[in-house]
Amino acid sequence: MQVVGVTTQQEVYVASKDRKFRINEILVIKDDPLGNPRGEVVETLSYNRFIPMGLDRSVVDSQVLQSLEQIGYDIGSDEVNLAKLRLFAEAPHPVQTGSEVRPPRFDEVRHLLVKTTPEEGMVLGEIRGTDSLQDGLDEDLRDKVHLMEAGDIRPQAGVPFLFDIQSMQQYPHMGIFGGSGSGKSFGLRVILEELMKLSIPTLVFDPHFEMSFGEGMTELAPYAPSFDNRWIAVQVGREVGISFSDLSTRDVVSLVGAAGGGVSESMVNVVQSLHRRKDSYTSFSDRLDNVAQAIEEGVQGLKKRLREDDLTPTEAEQIKELMELHHQFGSLPLASVKGVQWRLNRLEKAGLFQRDIRSIERGMEQGKLVVVQGPSWILQVFSTYVIGSLYRKRREYKDARMNGEEGTFFPPFITVTDEAHNFAPKGLDSPPKSILKEIAQEGRKYGAFLILATQRPTLLDETITAQLNTKFVFRTVRGTDIATLREETDLTPEEGKRLPYLSSGDTFISSALFGRTVFVRIRAAYTHSPHVANPFDELRAVRAEREDRVLRVIEARLPLFDTDLVNACDEINRECGLDWDVERLRAELESWAERGKLAKKESPFVNRYDRITTAVKG
Template sequence: MISTDTANQSTQAPAAHSLDGRRFRFVGAIGGAADHGDFVTLAERDGRTQLGQIDQLEAAEDGSVRGEGTILGLISDGAIDITGTVPFDVATMVEADAATIELVYDGTGATLSVGTVLGEASVAARLIPHRFNRHTFWCGQSGSGKTYALGVLIEQLLINTSLPMVIFDPNADFVRLGELSQHGLAPGAAAEAGLLGHRDIRVLRPDEESPTPLRVRFTELSMPSKAAVLRLDPLADRAEYNELLHLEETIGSQGPELIIPQLMKSENPAARALAARIENLRLIEWEVWALQREAVTDVIEQRPDATVLDLGGFAHPDEYLVVALAVLDDLWAKRESRRPILIVIDEAHNLCSPEHGGPLFVAVRERLTQIAAEGRKYGLWLLLSTQRPSKIASGILSQCDNVAVMRMSSPADLAELATRFGYAPSSMLARSTGFRQGEAFFAGGFVPAPTLATMRTRLTKEGGADVRVPLRDAESAR
């Protein structure tokens, strides 16, 4: 941070100027360290003071620095006026103290306390809940704390909003979202823990013994989705596709064990071919079919506060795609009802990658692309989390107006982020290469100003914690 030695301020503090009242430039010598993202005050001789943030910085060998930044607002009467910024000829630039940085978040509706401002542990880093009516991208490499931090955000949304969520959870990281951690049981967390305890959190799992199994009704899938499950092309497989169109008319809604025998009895070669296809794909054996039980779409229609879909336990590798397709199709089909919901997809590259070419992958990706492009006005909002931005289809990534970045070492990924998210200063993005576990950068509409933060501790248990390396005790190691 920038030196605040007031005794030498006139000689050490850089001088700044602004031509347009929006950006400022500075040059001077300082005794301490400065970095991208630092908040600074810009004080003129007549007493007027504005708040700025450094986003470009160069240091010379003689200890002087020069750089640029953004003017965030005019400091007046203990508040920041973001509309009252003005140009100035010269101002003294010094580090903003904690009370001044706090003004950045006050009065903006930022109530989601996700951690503390990096370097200012006394200042809470807060996000703006109503700005989750835009798509959000959340990323960080393996070991950065990305999924743990996403859990912090989900908890804060549950505590502070009534926005329903459906969480696609491939690694069972959120299946214990309804269970308090040791931190959540501590006296200091009682108020937030009490609010979480009143939330309707449902966890649907593939396990047959689960009281809330994760299931889908084939008959409720759209025709294109049914075709994707069966790997049918309407032109290349036109006879079988046509038979599928009339399947319910010919055999009704019988159980799956009767479908193949009924089709095999048909005199229509297309029906027998469809039966062979179903048998060869072993679809009848898939655990995902609801039959007479409650389907996942029935649960989500009730709009619990959070519906966690444990996608990782199916025996067949395509079953989780059927779940995703059923949920996304159903939400899209009912979009005109305009019932808002946040669609949280952890490890989003499993569903959004441009590299996957199978019919189910393509169907899921195309539906997500449609929701990304058009779903916002219907209250269908995405929160996509992944380790690799380059593994997300560009048509989806480009629609995100909020971004959170944890440690990222790949130059290609950082370049992709800088290109896609022009509102995120590239110099602050670059700091992510040196992040420690749990440190993050936020930019976009859901934060009052680009923010570097240290994430707080979760209130609920993490379901998919890393497996530890077993160690020998001192005696057995000899």
């Protein structure tokens, strides 16, 4: 292998007659004055006598062809393997043309590929193009991952990719981008498994109810760690909620805005006027209702009611209280008061005010992964409160320590969400956007970090995207998203062209720690989502199971005549928990007869359905 053509301080071309180059493999250039620089193959082509040279200009040009001829290549008949090699570090001057090129030993490139140990870092996958380094791997890096290829599990065949979690202090926050079916959610699951292994407190918002870690992959059972007691799942409105009495007036304003897509200045004024410190939901809601009633009836209406003869003392006292409320708050717009009422009622009906977040706080303090589940709109409202609450606890502790005070310890933590563009959309307001932006910009100082996954990076808030120092880029097809990722990462034009064609589970990892993009195959996850079953397999299985149940009920009634269908239908619905009518049963009988499960005998008066064996004997 030799360097050919015009060279620069960043890129060179390498040619070989008998060795094909692999994309992303690492090679060493024998150039002593430059200290034998190392580079990565970013593009490769093979030419032979059946392909006229020069038709494809993506790698070669006339200078490269001329250089090949000068060093003895027969362009017309030899197979010529060419690679564009991008140097890891810019050279002080161009590489010497004609320099020999060789594969590296692992010890020569370990510092480029491995930044931590498997015990202290997250073992996420295998670096593509490092197969040739497998035999020289240090013992601590062998057999660390298993990978899924074409539906089969295979052992590690290259250098494992280890992410140094400690580096998030310097390079905070992580983004995971990829289209549907690209392996994005799969990669997120692997990251969460590694966080559990390291006992790092993690808060996950799961709008799809898929982040469950109780079902293991059977094939990986001998290698998988136990995640028992390392994670908990809670559902908003059931196990967790918001303790209304703990809310400040500012928090109530935020919740009112979150519940209805924004809040007007007059609504803010309503909350600020009516909310009292330590209010329960009932006391605040009753005050809202009474003020709304007082404004709606007006002073004249209340006085008229007060003059009625049949008033009880209690009713009279209530009317006087309404008049006092009107005197205090009668200037508030009725529409705004009712708007606040409607929003709070919506949240209360969703169960948001029936619990608190103590189970989340306890899980975080124990170093667990806490999965918060619920509908997307509820999670957006709830996340605003819970992220802000936990971040304040962490910030207050760190500020106290900075001032030489003891403070109540709250651990550093990571906040994770899928569909991040719904939580922090570009150009639009959303309930949690403000707190996520604050953590993105300042969280590093306090030990609060973000991992945000989305299919549409273009729709994610630009301020937040710019703060994601590590980006996992899976298969992406949409041109606008590719352009956004090119702007936000160091993906080369060649890597950008490959994005629409990546295999599921392959990802470019753009990391400030590595200073370059690393191409990685994400390892097989130890657990799988409860939604992993193919929906069409599920459809066939449910149909077959239901059909078997119904046929067992019908079996006892055979032969079955048209005149028996009403009674048979009632029994089937009772025994099988169905809601069929006679027409549905008749249609199913016809289908079973066509498929040979039942025999049908027609007559001018009535149809008869019977066992196949009975029909044959007849």
